[in-house]
Each structure stands twice: as C-alpha cells, then as structure tokens.
Amino acid sequence: MASGTQNAAPTATDGQVLEFSLGEETYCVSIDYVTEIVDTGEVTTVPNSPPHVRGVMDLRGRTTSIVDPKVVFGIDGDGAERRIIVFDPAIVDDQGAAGWLVDEVYQVVHVDGSDVDDSPSRDKDAIHGVVKRDDGFVIWVDPKAVHSG
Template identity: 75%
Template sequence: MAAQSATTGQVLEFQLGSETYCVSIDYVTEIVDIGELTSVPNAPPHVRGVMDLRGRTTSIVDPKVVFGIGDEGAEKRIIVFDPDIVEEQGAAGWLVDEVYQVVQITPEQVDRSPANDAGSIRGVIKRDDSFVIWVDPAIVHAGD
C-alpha cells in the first residue's frame, strides 16, 4: 500500500524534434495518425489548423511553436486530449513526431524544471542516460 501512494502516475512519452517529452496519460483520449488539416485564418501561430475526429472539430496545436523547438521532425501523430480535463480548450490535439510508450513514474524520478516559471513544464524525469521533459497540456491553449 505504501508503494502505491508513492506513485506519481503514468505518462505518455512522445518525440518533438530531437527530444523526448511526456504528458500525464490522464489527459489523453486517443492517438491518431495525422490527417488532412484545414487552416484557420487569423489563428495564433501555434494552431496548425482543425480536423474532424469522430464528428468533433478538433484544434491541432503545434507544441514545437509553443516551446520554441526547431522545426525538424516527422510530424506523424496527433495526441488528442480530453476536453473535460484540458479546460476551456474544447477538443484539442498536439502534432508530434512520434509516440513512444506509457511509462509508470515515481516522485523520485521527477526533478523540478529549471524553467519552472514557464508554467507548462511540470518537471524533468530522469532516465538512465537521458531526460524526459514532463509538460502540462492544460497550460497550452488552442485559442490563445
């Protein structure tokens, strides 16, 4: 029982450019292959467009623009977030290069972000030979 309370939770790892990022799996409803996007005039620069996902108009956000990441990458998948958890966004998804895996993490694996003032970074997860940046999709709004 004590080990259970020490668990931080599960995260979905994905690639943006050359780095690995993750979000809490609680936010994610599905992962889809990229389809045809419709551009929206006068949308913020980080909104790549909209697409129809199961009858719902879904805003597609480019987190590389939000986080200032170079444009390299394959942009093959969309992580779709639960609109009830990611407040005031409606249906939204992130355009990512690749989706890797769901991983269980513990508090001991998570360090505070040196850029914690940004608000969208929940922490840095230590791996044996690398780091994974844990981001909070609720901070990144499709309509801003």
C-alpha cells in the same frame, strides 16, 4: 487510454505518462489527459489563428484544434509529425477539443516521484518537471497549463 472528466490535475510526483518526441527531445504528458492517439490526417488551416494552431481536423464528428507544441515550447527544426495526441476536452475549458501534432509516440510508462526534478524553465506552469532516466531525461509537460494560458 483514459477518458472522462478529470476532477483533480495529475501531479508531477508519480503516475503513468505518455512519452512522445518533438524534434530531438523526448517529452511526456500524464496519461490522464489523453483520450486517443491518431495518425496525422488532413488539417484544415484556419485564417487568422494564433501561430501555434496548425488548423482543425474532424475527429469522429468533433472539430478538433490541432496545436503545434514545437511553436508553444520554442523548439526549432522539423520532424516527422506522424501522430496527434488528442486530449480530454475538459482540459481546454471552453475552447473545444484539442490535439498536439507530435513526431512520434513511444510508450506509456510509470514515473516514480523520486525520478522527477523541478523544471529549470522559467515557464514552470507548462512544465511539471524533468524525469531522469539512465539514458537521459524526459520533459514532463502540462497540456492544461498550455491550453489555459
């Protein structure tokens, strides 16, 4: 996994992405933003937190906000919620470390720019594009846009 400070935001043209599931759909983020993937552990609820913040966890001595991307993206339904994708703290500016609670993490794959279509979504900041595959599509999301918004 990549770590360290990211100077330029990855583009939705091509690169390495981490694929994961939220409900019935497959999503991906640029691997450049990911520092680690951990199993779901005990999440402590934080009173009066926004609806998309599930709580916090202690990950290697750092208090990490755990975000539910299903709430952020308006995804209905429950899932396995087995993994947490931990992002480089640089993407969340002054908010500290953050991780996304996802159902499952699949693989890191290379995406060719010719396979990426523009997002049909109105929230174009959070969605880089849609990656076309033989067996369907993968929604490429931008965690930096989610956490800075």
